[in-house]
Amino acid sequence: MSNTDSNQTSAQPSIEAVKKAAAEGLISSTAAENINAWLTEDRYALYRDEVIAHIQDGKWQKLDDVYWTIIPFGTGGRRGRMYPIGSNAINDRTIGESAQGLADYVVQYHGGKKDLSCAIAYDTRHKSRHFTELCAGIMVAAGIKVYLLDDYRATPQLSFAVRHKNCDCGIMVTASHNPPSDNAVKVYWSSGAQVLPPHDIAIIDKVMSCQQIKATPFDEAVAAGMVEVVTDEIDQAYFDAASKCSFDGPRDVKVLYSPLHGVGAAAVIPLAEKVGFKDIEVYGPHSEPNGDFPNVPGHVSNPENSVLFEAPIKHAQQTGANLVLATDPDCDRIGVAAPMTLDPAGDWRTFNGNEIGAILAEYVLSKRSAAGTLTPDSYIIKTLVTTELTRRIAESYNVRCEGDLLVGFKHIADVMDRVGADDFVYGTEESHGYLVGQYCRDKDGAVASMLMCELAAQLKADGKSMHDYLCDLHRKHGYHRETLINLIMExxxxxxxxxxxxxxxxxxxxxxxAGVKIAKIRDYSIATTTTVSTGQSEKLEGPDGNLIIMDLDEPGNYVAVRPSGTEPKIKLYVFTRLSPDQSVDLDQATATLKVRMEELEKDVRAYAKVNC
Structure with a gap:
């Protein structure tokens, strides 16, 4: 009798119980199929007893949650809720498959190349260090040397380390801004960018077909010299490279910074100090590295959420700070708040990701223009769901905008390498990610924070608020207003x-x-643009992806729809705009688009409720 037959015999009562549960609708058919695989296949032998225990205890809802599908690779790698068992959970098996699939593909791709290497880093989340040691052991067992950042470090530092050490791949153990229940691995290629076609598909094939996970015990790998700690080396090299993205100017500004219980303090503070900022306070209640994110509203350290700025703003008002910054747990994204006037004790407001992107675009391009370092080949990059205000700012400096990109900073990195990094000026996406320079190939919250400090100091010296700075952009290029609607579907x-x-x-x-006809529908999954009034379609130039854009019969107003690649939700991006002539009176323009935005959100939510 084979091991599989023996396993099936010993697990037969559980198999029958699963069959009955599926018939009674307690679990989905796909969950039943995946549970049976974990009960009978040799590769899941370590987890069989726990699966059986769940079945015997009648934990059908939990079993359905963790087995109804196989957790996929999305825009940021493999991410989800942690649970000891389950094909749809983050655990030793799913993380191990991810690392094993990557290792197998790297070895195969390089066809016998010696001295293969992988950089690995991790954040403050629960089990991040454990998963790091597991991934390192798997790499070493495959003959791949590991360069380890052996402390809490930022995702952009991992991207930098891959490039600096000439690694063949990289792994960042983090779930970014997800809740405390989650963890993940982000997988990087030798460019320092997250994996792209054809590598991503090939790696997924290896992951899905993974039978045996082979791992060298971590301590043995370290003792053998196959895991080398490079934290200090990478820190120094990263800060040297990132600081070269700084611009000269005033440094007299008081900043309050929150790492949101993540890794950011080890990146943001040293970099800011290196370029001359002395008055930066780390917000105490958020300073402790802690995967529970205890003092953050809802325990979700997402700098997109304005509510998490409420307490830091109160502290900033009391201490006279000119700027509040926050980075997510792996410090690749930032959130920003600033006083409405020059009085720190007065009213404050946060900026959304599109607004920060536009502000930084104007700042970087203005500094580069003044320095005479922009050329006819200079370009910026944004995604399809990032505000067109950024494009218009670039065009005002005679700089090209590469903007037909799907969501995910890996696509921005891909353009950098295809078009040429020497002419790259700035990259931005609406989800609070920004990059300047060539030192890495991922968004960087530390460098973005440095640039925001520079701008805040310059505006303070000029007697101008950051909100006035943004208003000037709206008057010049037309008032743009955007919002993001998340429809959670777990x-x-x-x-x-x-x-x-x-x-x-x-x-x-x-x-x-909102009372405005839809003129055209762009469907990037089939590369067609359809004119609604005639039903006629034409070829759509652009990327291939699960994205729909509905253009309203008023230029600059449209709604984009896509399923998230990392979370169980559909995202609806709503874009509105008025012309510069309509934006002279910015108060009136704001009121006009506020009403339009509310009507658009009401209508798309009503449509979604009926059609899902």
């Missing part, structure tokens, strides 16, 4: 609802939104 039922809603947008889209 579990197997949620996935089905997401698929129904995306199909509805494609086949029976709304005729109008």
């Amino acid at each position: 579990g197997s039922e949620g996935m089905a609802a997401m698929q129904r809603l995306m199909k509805s947008f494609r086949t029976t889209p709304p005729e109008s939104l």
